[in-house]
Amino acid sequence: MNKLYLGLVHYPVCNKNGQIVTTSVTNLDLHDIGRLAVTFGIEKYFIIQPQLSQQLIVQELIDFWHTGGGKNYNPHRQAAFSKIALIDSLESCLAEIAQTKKTPKIIVTDAKIYPHSISYEAMRQILVENDNDYLLLFGTGWGLAPEIMAQADYCLYPIMGTSDYNHLSVRSAAAIILDRLCGHNN
Amino acid sequence: MNKLYLGLVHYPVCNKNGQIVTTSVTNLDLHDIGRLAVTFGIEKYFIIQPQLSQQLIVQELIDFWHTGGGKNYNPHRQAAFSKIALIDSLESCLAEIAQTKKTPKIIVTDAKIYPHSISYEAMRQILVENDNDYLLLFGTGWGLAPEIMAQADYCLYPIMGTSDYNHLSVRSAAAIILDRLCGHNN
Incomplete structure (x- = not known):
C-alpha cells in the first residue's frame, strides 16, 4: 500500500515579484490542512520552514494541541495536529520519508501547464495502482520556486x-485536490 | 440561467454544547470563500451576521479591499471581496435575493443524513436543469441551527x-462542495 504525504513549503517560494523568499506561517494552514489530512488518510503533513523564529511558533501550536489545553478542548483538532510534523527543508522531508521505504515521488500543482502536467483522474489511478510513496507539495506566498517545479515527478x-x-x-486548493485524488463524490 | 448564492451563517448556529449562539467573524472565511466565489461563478457571497460590533469589522475589511490599500496591493483579492455582501439575517438575505427573481431554494450540508439528503451529482444536475435561484448555506461554529436545517429544500x-x-x-467544506457542484475535474 502506498502512502501519500503532504508538504507545505515556506521556502523556497516566490513572492509577488517572482523573487525567492521565506514566508511566515499562517495558523489556519495548520488547522485546515491538518483536518484535511485526517479526512483523506494522509500519512503525515510536513510544515517545511527553515526560519527558527517561525519554527518556534509552529512548535508552540503543535504542543498546545498535542498536550496542552487544546487536547481536552477539542480532541478532533488534536487528531488534526497529530498529522503535523515540523521540518526545516524539502531535502530533510524527502530524507525522513525515505527512511521508511524510499524517496517519494513528488507531486506539485501550478497555475501553468507543463510538459509533465497530469490530470487528476490519471494521478488518482497512479496513486491506486503503484506502490511508491508520494509527497504532494503546496507552495505558500506566490507559489513554489522554479527549482521545486523542476524537481517534481508530476x-x-x-x-x-x-x-x-x-x-x-x-x-482551498489543498481541499479540492485531496478530494479529487482521494475523495468519494457521494 | 439560474444563479447560485452563498451564505455564511453566524446566527443561528450551534456551539459545542448544541446551544444556539452568534459566532464571531473569521477573516480568512471572507478571503478564502470570496476567492472560491469568483472561481466558481457565484452570484454573491453573503456574510450573515446580526451583531453590530462584528458587522463593523466585516465592513472595515470590505472597505479596505474595495477602495482602500488592498485595491492596489492585490486586484485579485479585490475581485474576491467584490462578491461579499454583509447582511443581518437569513430572512434579509432571502428577501434581497427575491428582489431580483423569487425566493431562492435553500441548500445546506450536515454531518448527518436526512430524509431530504441528496448526492452531489443529483444536486449538480438540478442546478444545471432548473431556472430557480439557489442559496447554499454554510454554518460557522458547530453548524447550522435545527431551524435552518428544517427550512432547507436540499x-x-x-x-x-x-x-x-x-x-x-x-x-475546506466550501471548497470541496463548490468544486463538486460547479467545478471541472480536469
Missing part, C-alpha cells in the same frame, strides 16, 4: 472553476 | 474522505 493541472480566475488560497 | 450528503473523520473547516 504536476497537476490548474484547478479551473467556471471563470478564468485562478487565485484560490492554498487551503 | 441537504447535501456529508463529505467523506477515506476515514470516518468528518470535521473539516467551513473553508
